[in-house]
Amino acid sequence: MKATLQKEPRVTPEQTATFVSPEVNIFETKDGYVLEAELPGVNKDGLEITLEGNEVTITGHRHVEALPGETLFRESTDADYRRVFELDPAIDTVNVSARIEQGVLTLTLPKSERVKPRKISVD
Amino acid sequence: MNNLARWQRPEISTWTGFGRLTNLRDEIDRLFEVPLAELTRPSQLLSGWTPAFDVHEDKDNVYVRAELPGMRKEDIDLLLHNGSLSIAGERKSDEKLREAEVYRAERFFGRFQRTVTLPTPVAADRINAQYKDGILSVTLPKAEEAKPKHIDVNVS
The missing domain is CATH 2.60.40.790 (Immunoglobulin-like)
Structure with missing residues (x-):
């Protein structure tokens, strides 16, 4: 616990105001993990996924034009999305793949061959 | 197991202040509009999606x-x-x-x-x-x- 707290970088007030955290679903299958994140307004160009050490950071910049005229009702936000996840060491980080479709990111994180269940034949 | 466990700085969590209020208002509006039978289904009120x-x-x-x-x-x-x-x-x-x-x-x-x-x-x-x-x-x-x-x- 202590180790995690120590490595947290400093967050300045400006940074805290800039991001919202997207909702995610995470599944584990026999081949790996699948992470789905809701990023409405984000397309392929606005998406940034970085793998560093045992962490994956998802950042999404919205590409949404402001609506014309006068605001009657507003619930959406202009803030970009950001969320950080710690990775299972068993993930093969070289083969991680990402796809975004209608504002939902699907990140596929395969397990490395070494940790997959394997049958050993007896000679 | 610490697989894919989320660690997130609490400071950057979503601020949903007004969103929550709006949701609550919608729920209250709905209370007066839908027939009673609808309300007894808990899924509608508690786990609905309000885009x-x-x-x-x-x-x-x-x-x-x-x-x-x-x-x-x-x-x-x-x-x-x-x-x-x-x-x-x-x-x-x-x-x-x-x-x-x-x-x-x-x-x-x-x-x-x-x-x-x-x-x-x-x-x-x-x-x-x-x-x-x-x-x-x-x-x-x-x-x-x-x-x-x-x-x-x-x-x-």
């Missing part, structure tokens, strides 16, 4: 925008009735992942509906709806009689 809406207006159009990530175009229903626009639909989960072990489930799946009362009458036959990057944008041209008009004064 974020924006409504704008200029002199020619009313604009409604809704955040509906991950829908199929054919699962979105738009209905104009009595000066209100209803956006309803169903978001389906991925069949392929039904068997998988769930680590985190924050996304909502199932049916939703939201209704906005339009500020002016609109020309129903000229409404345009676009779905892009998970955002539904509806442009509703105002009806001719609802637009501001200058009236010439005749001097006799």
